[in-house]
Amino acid sequence: MGLAWALLFAVVPLGYGFTPVNMESGVEWVDADDISLLQVSWGEDFETGTWESSVSLAFGHYGMDYQPVPFDFQGEETRRSERNLSLQFNTRNQVNNHTWIIAGAGVYDGYTNYRSVWLDEYYRQQYSELFGFPGAENYVEADPKGINGTAGVRWSYLSGSGFAELNVSRLRDDVSPGYEIDFDGLRRGELTLATAAISLSTENVLSKRVRSFFEVRASKTTARSTRYGAEFALNVAMGENWVSRWNVGGATEDPQFDAYYGGVALEYQANDNLSWFVDARYYEDTGEIENALLFTSAAPGLISNRFGIGLRWIGDSWSSRLYVAPLDTNYEPTRESTDFFQNLYLDRDWTVFQFAVGRSL
Amino acid sequence: MSTERKIEFPAGRIVLFAGPYMTPKMKHNLDTNLRLNVGLLLAAVLLFAGCAHVPVYEQELVSKVGMTRSDSMVEGDRINLLSQIEPGSSVSGGAVAAGCTACR
Structure with missing residues (x-):
């Protein structure tokens, strides 16, 4: 099925005069003792006249050993695997020397993250067989899928060295819902979420050696407050062969979610084709909203650290990138209301692996 | 439901100018959300205003x-x-x- 989609979207644009420019394929694998995440992606860039377009297809697989807490008397260990397939199309058209219009659309089918899979298994074990209990009919088998659309404009306000970009997106997601139970019965969270998002970014060549990027964004999802976020990045050419990349960012959402992160990468170009790089990243958040009636699956605060090493090879036609990093995640202890999710919010040592190969056509 | 963080983004402008007249409790409510937003706006302005034009022929390293x-x-x-x-x-x-389930 995935291959058919890929062929369809690779071949159809050619029939409309699009000239393929680049093709890229990649594998990402993030693995811990009990959870394994895999994504295989493929993408192709096309051009025709003033239009530049890209299509990408991604296949994801989440596997986990579900382990309930010892005092979850209804829970049972099981192996859970889920798949995800997504397709995205983006295009932009240069309307004059300084302005581009941007559009994009995408669709996916399947779970978008391992946490939703874990929680769906928990809710299935707890609530799928509540025969006769008030609200038992509220339990539904999850069928997550979604669509998205984006429109935007890019403006070169300083020729070749200063750009601003505004994007507006709408997303509609059929999600794996959450549940709560009390003496009034079983209640279900939203089945479909709508998200509106806006982002404004600037990219500037500040000097012969420094390029900056700055983005502010806001998004509003059904039944949640607006989330604000920002990211600032600075790329510095320290010499002919040395590059450093710095970034800091954060996000905040009422009533109590705040996240901060920052990272640095150092890259050395060993010869015309080969570079190696190392990077480090720190992430911290305060945990999610926690005001459920009795129990909540809201994540506690999280700190994660990553140190990675990689190689990049750029040839005349072919290019590739290899990256490996250990990543550790440390959650704050769960509280009484979140104790059933101790094994979801477990401190984990992850291994991150990424390999991508591209070809200029 | 937490009641500590009630200041929404548009109120930031009011609080910025009213700072000297604010009570300690009001200042306490100048939460991270607001500070982040104000900081981001200032940084955005600086970035827009501070960038110089670098001709394309001098952009070899940044490209x-x-x-x-x-x-x-x-x-x-x-x-x-x-x-x-x-x-x-x-x-x-x-x-x-x-x-x-019950975030709000």
């Missing part, structure tokens, strides 16, 4: 792979799966429902 921002997996640094592990770093904030 190399590794210096440009790219969605390419080969030329960029993006790792798609990590937004699952670091939920605060995703662009849209994500449409995750299963995590919280």
Whole structure:
């Protein structure tokens, strides 16, 4: 099925005069003792006249050993695997020397993250067989899928060295819902979420050696407050062969979610084709909203650290990138209301692996 | 329901100018959300105003792979799966429902 989609979207644009420019394929694998995440992606860039377009297809697989807490008397260990397939199309058209219009659309089918899979298994074990209990009919088998659309404009306000970009997106997601139970019965969270998002970014060549990027964004999802976020990045050419990349960012959402992160990468170009790089990243958040009636699956605060090493090879036609990093995640202890999710919010040592190969056509 | 963080973004302008007249409790309510927003706006203004024009023929170093921002997996640094592990770093904030049933 995935291959058919890929062929369809690779071949159809050619029939409309699009000239393929680049093709890229990649594998990402993030693995811990009990959870394994895999994504295989493929993408192709096309051009025709003033239009530049890209299509990408991604296949994801989440596997986990579900382990309930010892005092979850209804829970049972099981192996859970889920798949995800997504397709995205983006295009932009240069309307004059300084302005581009941007559009994009995408669709996916399947779970978008391992946490939703874990929680769906928990809710299935707890609530799928509540025969006769008030609200038992509220339990539904999850069928997550979604669509998205984006429109935007890019403006070169300083020729070749200063750009601003505004994007507006709408997303509609059929999600794996959450549940709560009390003496009034079983209640279900939203089945479909709508998200509106806006982002404004600037990219500037500040000097012969420094390029900056700055983005502010806001998004509003059904039944949640607006989330604000920002990211600032600075790329510095320290010499002919040395590059450093710095970034800091954060996000905040009422009533109590705040996240901060920052990272640095150092890259050395060993010869015309080969570079190696190392990077480090720190992430911290305060945990999610926690005001459920009795129990909540809201994540506690999280700190994660990553140190990675990689190689990049750029040839005349072919290019590739290899990256490996250990990543550790440390959650704050769960509280009484979140104790059933101790094994979801477990401190984990992850291994991150990424390999991508591209070809200029 | 937490009642500590009630200041919404548009109120930031009022609080900025009213700072000297604010009570300690009001200042306490100048939460991280507001400070972040104000800081971001200032930084944005500085970035817009502070950039100088660098001619294209002088951009050899800033145009190399590794210096440009790219969605390419080969030329960029993006790792798609990590937004699952670091939920605060995703662009849209994500449409995750299963995590919280009664968030509001």
